[in-house]
Amino acid sequence: MLTLYGVPGFGSAISEVMLAMTREPYDFVNVEGFDQPGPQQEKLIAINPLCQVPTLVLEDESIMTESAAIALMLLDRHPQFAPRPGTPARDRFWRLLVWLVANVYPTFTLADYPERLVDEQQAQLKANAQRLRKTYYQWLEQELGEGPYTFGEEITLLDAYWPVLRCWGPGREWFAANTPKLNAMADNVCVRVELETVLKANKLL
Known part of the structure; x- marks a missing residue:
């Protein structure tokens, strides 16, 4: 069985939603506090x-990381969760x-951990990253069709991102007001019965 190390509501939530979509059996290990010195960090390291x-431990005990890489691995097993x-x-x-992962994700690193990159003007770096992220989401909105999912009637692993990203900054109200198509797709993912348990566990409902 797969074992997913993560924290409810963190980036691991995206991969956990993907696992639930594809109905892959897995165990979840909560490592909340991993980003600070202590036993949880030591466990994950x-x-x-x-x-x-x-961090996803595979059946052969090898390690898989990065949500996009995990998506590609799952598509090898469940090709129906991407367009043909x-x-x-x-x-x-x-x-x-x-x-x-190349553009939106780095804005969270910049905003959440500015001290990793600069000693001064950390507040300005955080604000700039948050502003840049909004422009990315507005670009994405223009790229989306009318739904109900990213590629029409069939849900794909890409749709696992929307409920999670909507709960992070700039927040639900901003998405509803500024990216209505993206917000509606997140809503459509959130009403799927097979995802209810994992969405609740990650406080996405």
């Missing part, structure tokens, strides 16, 4: 020296998946 969530190969939608799926 012993498994993954990079000390990051999600050889279609324009498939190309857009790859683009948006990589775009999210």
Whole structure:
């Protein structure tokens, strides 16, 4: 069985939603406090020296990290959770998946841990990162169709991102007012019965 090390509501929530979507059996280990010195950090470092969530331990005890990499692994097992190969939608799926982790994710690192990068003007760095993130979401809104999911009627692993990102900054009210299509897609993911347990566990409902 797979074992996911994470924290409810953190980035591991995205991978946990993907696991629930694909109905992969897994155990969840809560390592809340991993980003501060202490036993939880030591526990995670012993498994993954990079000390990051999600950390997914596979059946052969090898380690998988990065939500996009976990998505690709799951697609090898469950190819129905992405558009068909050889279609324009498939190309857009790859683009948006990589775009999210290459562009949006770093704004959270900058805003949440500015001390890792600068000794001074940390508040300004945080504000700039949050402002940049809003422009990314507004660009994404223009790229989306009318739903109900990112690629129409069929849910894909990319849709696992929307309920989680909506609960992070700039928050639910901002998404509802500024990215209504993205907000509606997050709503559609949140009403899926097979995801109710994991969404509640991560305080996404």
